[in-house]
Amino acid sequence: MSAPTERRYHHGQLRSALLAAAERxxxxHGAGQLSLRELAREIGVSHAAPRRHFADRQALLDALAETGFRRLETELRAAAERPGADFPRRLRATVTAYVRFATEDAALLDLMFRAKHRPGADQVVAAAAPALGAMEQLIVEGQAAGVIVAGDPERVGVVLFATMLGITALINGEFVPPDRLDDTIDTAVEQFLRGVRPG
Amino acid sequence: MSAPTERRYHHGQLRSALLAAAERxxxxHGAGQLSLRELAREIGVSHAAPRRHFADRQALLDALAETGFRRLETELRAAAERPGADFPRRLRATVTAYVRFATEDAALLDLMFRAKHRPGADQVVAAAAPALGAMEQLIVEGQAAGVIVAGDPERVGVVLFATMLGITALINGEFVPPDRLDDTIDTAVEQFLRGVRPG
DNA sequence: ACCTGGAAGTAGTCATGGGCAACAAAGTAG
DNA sequence: CTACTTTGTTGCCCATGACTACTTCCAGGT
Known part of the structure; x- marks a missing residue:
């Protein structure tokens, strides 16, 4: 019967352990402070061990960004697909879900956006698309429900998406105090719906 | 008569030379790649010389952020204060000025926002306020002109500010191609004005 | 003129971190 | 059992930020 924390030569789950430690x-401390050697020390492996799983520091960050997009997509869809609620509520819930994700994991979001437009980060770009698709789908449903003006959903939705991103930036930059978050989202959604109302 | 490029012991303008090189x-290459030693080499001074003018790397970045806010304020006010133009035009010009600043100097803007909520960056915070004031002033004028609903200008303006920031993020993240920038701004301003129209 | 103190720049050191290469241990397939 | 592959280790090099002690230069007072 061996103790579960026994120090073995092969860690066995090093890749996932690295990702977990990196996420924390x-x-x-933010992406700038993240050190592969530090992670290795925490986990209890040698400083070169991470290299077997990630070619370099950037590769680890890219992997984080990729899972980040997947998690974001999941949370957005969960918020958008709440049956029974009317469209404004669903919209507000989705925006709230995004902003919460983005403020709780500000550094991760940073990474996600940064990685997207870095050459060679194909995996990350591929992971980004579905998350954005969740937003566009919501716009299309709003158009079908008759509360959003017809037309290219991307053209309309991009403003919503931008506002959402901006609120995030305002919270993270502490231009808006956290306790005014809900109110700010309410105002933004309300203004948005007035701005895109048909007729 | 000494050659102007003569190598003297005292550089004389090292501080400003560092700032200029750093801005470039x-x-x-972005903030992450910026190296004090590299800047020193470019300028032709020893690796420890920058320390006389900036306590550490962060102090240099803070100084960049500070001048960034001042430059931003100047550009925003120049765009907003164009006499003779109607309110929507001035609003659009201001938003365009912001987005142009933010996309041409994406890394700098990053620095500015990041520095603002770092403890001890008092100078940066102080420099940020006037720039934001330029936006709020514009909202107040819109209310006076009767094209924006009355009420707390900050509450109304924060959504505009957020949208502006978001468009920036979308361009920088390459979610929106640069050639669609003007169109996106037009749509956003139009939707915003419809959303905050009185009555 | 001199000298004296401080500002500005230099040289050398240390610790940390990323990246690479050679080696060792552990699993796996034949 | 042996050969191959994967995973982890040790040791190295190099760049950087930060610190200290030393040097050069300038300016102001006498």
Missing amino acids: SLRE | SLRE
Whole structure:
């Protein structure tokens, strides 16, 4: 019967352990402070071990960004697909879900956006698309429900998406205090719906 | 008669030379790649010389952020205060000025926002306020002109500000191609004005 | 003129971190 | 059992930020 924390030569789950530790470090200290050697020390492996799983520091960050997009998509869809609620509520819930994700994991979001337009980050770009699709789908449904003016959903939706991103930036930059978050989202959604109302 | 490029022991303008070189490096390679030693080499001074003018790397970045806010304020006010133009035009010009600043100096803007909510960056915070004031003033004028609903200008303006920031993020993240920038701004301003129209 | 103190720049050191290469251990397939 | 592959280790090099002690230069007072 061996103790579960026994130090073995082969860690066995190093890749996922690295990702988990990196995610925590990212949340606590930001991407700039994240050090592969530090992660290795925490986990209890040698400083070169991470290299077997990630070619370099950037590769680890890219992997984080990729899973980040997947998690974001999941949370957006969960918020948007709440049956029974009317469109404004669903819209507000989705925006709230995005902003919460983006403020709780500000450094991760940073990484996600940055990675997207870096050459060679194909995996990340591929992971980004579905998350954005969740937003566009919501716009289309709003048009079908008759509360959003017809036309290219991307053209209309991009403004909503922008506002959402901007609120995030305002919260993270502490231009808006956290306790005014809900109110700000309410105002933004309300103004948006007035701005895109048909007729 | 000494040659102007003569190598003297005292550079004389090292501080401003560092800032200029840093601004260029920031634009070309981003904040992460900016190295004090590299700047020193470019300028032709020893690796420890920058320390006389900036306590550490962060202090240099803070100084960049500070001048960035001042430049932003100047550009925003120039765009907003164009006499003779009607309110929507001035609003659109201001938003365009912001987005142009933010996309041409994406890394700098990053720095500005990041520095603002870092403890000890008092100078940066102080420099940020007037720039934001330029936006709020514009909203107040819109209310006076009767094209924006009355009420707390900050509450109304924060959504505009957020949308502006978001468009920036979308361009920088390459979710929106640069050639659709003007169209996106037009749509956003139009929707905003419809959303906050009195009555 | 001199000298004296401070500002500005230099040289050398240390610690940390990324990246690479050679080696060792552990699993796996034949 | 042996050969191959994967995974982790040790040791190295190099760049950087930060610190200290030393040097050069300038300016102001006498």
